[in-house]
Amino acid sequence: MKHIGQPYDDLRAWLRHLTQTGRVAVIREGVGLRHELAAIAKRLDGDKATYFPRPDGHEMPVISGFMSQRGWIAEAMGVADADVLSAFRRAAQSPLPWREVEPGAASCQQVVHTDIDMHALLPIPTHSEHDNGPYITAGMVIARNPVTGVQNVSINRIQVHGKDRMALLMLPRHLYAFFKEAQAQGLALPVAIVIGADPLTLLASQAITPIDHDELEIAGALHGKPLPVVKCLSNEVRVPANAEIVIEGRILPDEMDLEGPFGEFPKYYSAQEKREVIMVDRVTHRRSPVYHTIIPAEYEHLLLGSIPREATLLAHLQRSFPNVLDVHLSMGGVGRYHLYVKIRKMHEGQPKNVILCAFGAHYDIKHVVVVDEDVDVHQPRQVEWALATRFQADVDLVVISGAQGSVLDPSTTTRFSLEDQVGMPESHEQGISAKMGMDATRPVRYHEHVFTKVRIPGEDTLDLEQFVVSGATVDWQAD
Template sequence: MVFQDLREFISYLEQTNQLVRISTAVDRDLEITEIADRIMKGPADRNKAILFENVEGFPIPVAINLFGSESRMAAGLNVNTLDDLNHKLTHLIDLKVPKGLRSVLARGADILTALKSVGLKPKMVRSAPCQEVVITKNPSLDILPVLKCWPKDAGRFITLMQVITRDPVTKIRNVGMYRLQVLGPDRLAMHWQEHKGGAEHERKAQEEGITQIPAAVVLGGDPASMWAASAPMPPDLDEYLLAGWLRGKPVEFVNCVSQPLEVPANAEIVIEGYVDLTEYADEGPFGDHTGYYTPKGSFPVFRVTAITHRENSIYPATVVGIPPMEDVYMGKATERLFLPLIKLFLPEVVDYHMPPAGVFHNLVLVKIKKKYPGHARKVMFAIWGMGLLMLSKAIVVLDDWVDVHNLYEVAWQTLGNVDWERDILVVHGAVDQLDHASSKQSYGAKIGIDATAKTNEDGYSASWPEVVQMSPEIKSLVDKKWKDLGL
């Protein structure tokens, strides 16, 4: 089902018993977080999206946990299950094993061509729901129910947004999900981490002597566009092109009223402005998706020049913290969608999994069709060279029969198959900017573990033992008797 905007998605969730409305008065400071956290970590049958209709001091309702289950995340991306994303992209690019580097690069270019060729480029409209109300004189963030999520947060943060900027040189659009701390009625701190597209725009602007980067903070819109802001796309691929492909119809855009940018026409709220590279402010602490507070840091200031919104708008938000939380399923969608791209460059990869407890970048489990000694190490180095997977703190490589989504099986194989002197690789390189354990910011040690079965070619002198398994004949016999056993 293709959703035109956030309210259509909310209506669908309500019709399918996946949303609860709360009319009891709640405080935007801490209280919404505590309620949402209990729902996210509670029983699956009670894990629903929440619409807080009575936020104290505000006429605007707050929607949260919209993507907090596989079924809701899948519906938002127009698929039945998240694994369908893998099949859908595989079909689009007609994945084949490339021969040689030139062929690999050509296939990578094919992805961009394929996405552009489906006729789903964003299109412009003259009037838009997101501009039913236009505020250009003294626009104030005070009209929005921005949340304070955790007790030691430095303030209130916008948490579920699409930040739109354009490359200062190439003018190619980038859409990112960067939290913003409210510093005042018309000022926000733009927390784009140094490995993200927005930070690259900042660096380029500084090199060109540019002091202002036009930007727009978009709240709401269709769910595919909302999610696409979090997707680690290549720098020359518009995230809204991906959203259009997922939806099966293009994202509609309207010109901003105060900045030379275009924004999704069906958004709920748009905060227009510019990132001022002459002013930096302290941002944080913030209770982050790592489950720890991210410490205070210096980030550029976003200055508000206009706020536009729908009549009776809805404020979307998310809460991050100790997993599992809503972002688990947003990350799972990314994991499934990008499997074909990993296979494009590493055809030996069968599947991979980034467990929620690893908060995306701390642990990557990979299963491969092993063909030669050192194959697992080749895969480790390749993954550390792929986009934001370079931040992976631990990579475990397993044989192709291991279910990487079964953590019990993974632990059994890893702990039983590893000689800790022979099968461990420790390297130094880029780590996530939020990693608090590394000795230097954004730089530290990473580990690779070869948990595959070993042969003589791997330097293993003995005979690798066989896994204990029942014979197929007995399994079939018991299958036939099972109903009669009364078990």
Template sequence: MKPTRSLREWLERLGGSGRLLRVRKRVGLRYELAAVSQKLEGDRAVLFEATDGPPMPVLANICTRREWYAEAMGVPPERLLPELQRRQEVRIPPRKSGDAPFLKNVQTRDIDVRKVLPLPTYHERDGGPYISAGVFFVRDPDTGAGNVSIHRMHCLEGDLFGLLVLPRHLKGMIRKAGERGEALKVAVAIGLDPMLLLASQLVLAPGQDELEMAGGLLGEAVEVVCAPWTGILVPAQAEIIIEGEIPAGERRREGPFGEFPRYYSPAGEREVLRVWSLAWRPDAVFYSILPAGRDHLLMGAVPREAGLLRDLQRAVPSVTDVALPLSGSGRYHCVIQLDKRNEGEPKSALLAALAAHYDVKHAIAVDRDIDPHDAAMVDWALATRFQADKDLIVVPGAWGSRLDPSAREGVTAKMGLDATAPLGSLEGSFCPLRIPGAERLDLDAWLKG
């Protein structure tokens, strides 16, 4: 099985296997589209062929199961993290092309995105309609290095978006451009394939280009073209390209917005994107990510898991697997599986996990017999192998997520829980119950006999 190379190719695969629902009934962009998407997530992707907005179909729920990401990558589900980890070490520069379908419709005057794009309003207290799946392509003003990331976009006017830009790479590039007296030029792509979306969420060092990483994930160069207004390289197979500038000193009120922790991120005076060009395929499909839904959470969790697994194995080689459960918003809870060889390894792994990514708030270490993706097994390990007086680590005043409502300006307490059995005891006093032959028993055949 080969990786999918465009959103359309992935849609064909979903449709051919009965995992794509086409809705012909007109759906409301205010809340109704979000409600239907939520009802179907984890089961089927959904293509809304008609809305009460502009005549462009809306697609949602394209990757709401882990095994779908594995399929899009062309690997078995159990190989998803190891293969993602391996392919992150491969860099394949993009391949420049001269044409792209979205270049057939380019508007640079009298732009009003609300007349072209069907922009949903998702939650009852959201500040207005949003683009939730806009992938930003930018160049560092000093080095020219590319950067790719996703940022929520609040439509304030027909050619103006409010943005949430957290203190990461894009924030620094806006500052650098401002120091030169310039606005930062950006190109925003909507409607990319699952591998490009995963690449946009990889945790990379400054100067590393996610487009090259996406080539590594695909096993071949990503086809790119120059965006018509900025000249920034963007994927040729994108459905829609929005271009414009982020002025360093300009702020407008953005939000509130229902974010991944399943609470509202409050409104604030934030950066804006002024739109100078809008391009779209003649038969464009608008991709919508349901905020705090499975599509949203998995897109962030899977690449973070791969990065954490790499970092933890460097620190503690006995680490064998990592999970960021969706119950922790795919960010805040981390479960670490170890094949423990020395006492103390679990605590070292816990401290490494809490330091590796600011989002990780609670980490749990479990033995090799516990599936870190099985919440019931993890709870059982906590219930029977953890003692708070000796197995608990608390780190006060640590850097955490600014979107965690229980943190104060991003400062949080972190906690590690060692739920591993004493070394050598899994075959002794901590030997789990086992019924010989149960795992091989074919119940249907047995009942028929």
């Protein structure tokens, strides 16, 4: 793998680079925080990052969409597009312990607020039409295992209810396990919510790792040097020292508030339910901070989640199948549910084994398509072409019923009748899903060129500039 640039370990340096290369749209002052800001950012998503000065008159500006292209993420990592997964995988396998700095040296603690009014302190947008209020969507929640002290980093949606009270969604993963351990002891779980981290720390937060693996150490490996961190002022959690904003608080052990509905990554709303409560103790930030918001279900949201998952899935599959060459979680499958796998097929039946292995790798995966090495899994049209010409449903289809799937997939709830069920099904019944795998590979052996992909020699390598006459026109006037 060849590095083509230095990784970006500072958000402002990255935003400066995007600005200098024409990839930041500066919006007029005073855009509304309720829907208007999100609507503008969504229109520009995947094209330009958006910078909002004085939204609703708030002193603090908002940035969105600075990681909304796969190529931008590669650029921030300092690698070629094709090397993104291998670079992330290597960082996850070789984390660097972070480096603690003194509080006075941490820019994230330049300004300290103990008189808390979240709505006054931060420009928190309300995004989608039916969202139940303003949400923090780009907040990295950092907590310590109450038993081992090892940290975990995750991005959780957080609804801001009042001046110092917020509700968050915790899926049954590491943060939830930490909370349940603290709750069993009758204790609150200290946390920090970091807003405005550098792009690679944000990406590292989405790594799929075993419990007690600190994602901040993966961030250091992505940077190529230990990440500087600082201890929070009110608890023992360590946070990136150069972050824009840090909210310090506690997840209460015995209080719940209603949270939702909220427009989630599948592009549907999750239901309103009672969720755990964060009590805010203080807010610290840099001088003249920038607030980061992620527009739900758009490219920045989907890519930040999909690339770390792809790296993990590729490593998992290659342990059993070294001939797996590449994977891609498609954007049409919301970066979670549809997995495309490229293999160098060596044996009939092998694609079905790959399909089953993929389902076991992560419960979110709903549909898997396996294709040959002549298909680019990052090009949905090529995958569809393989399905159209190399797949027969009566022999190449794998269907598994009644498996665990994503609780945020609304189709998993359709088996519950509204007449028989009051409210949502209980947690142990949510997310029951069918899985479908499609073997869209050609036979290992086939007659002559029946399954040979048509190509024209030189189509990928010739230099068009040598052939196209620049500025030339044709006079189509009839004689």
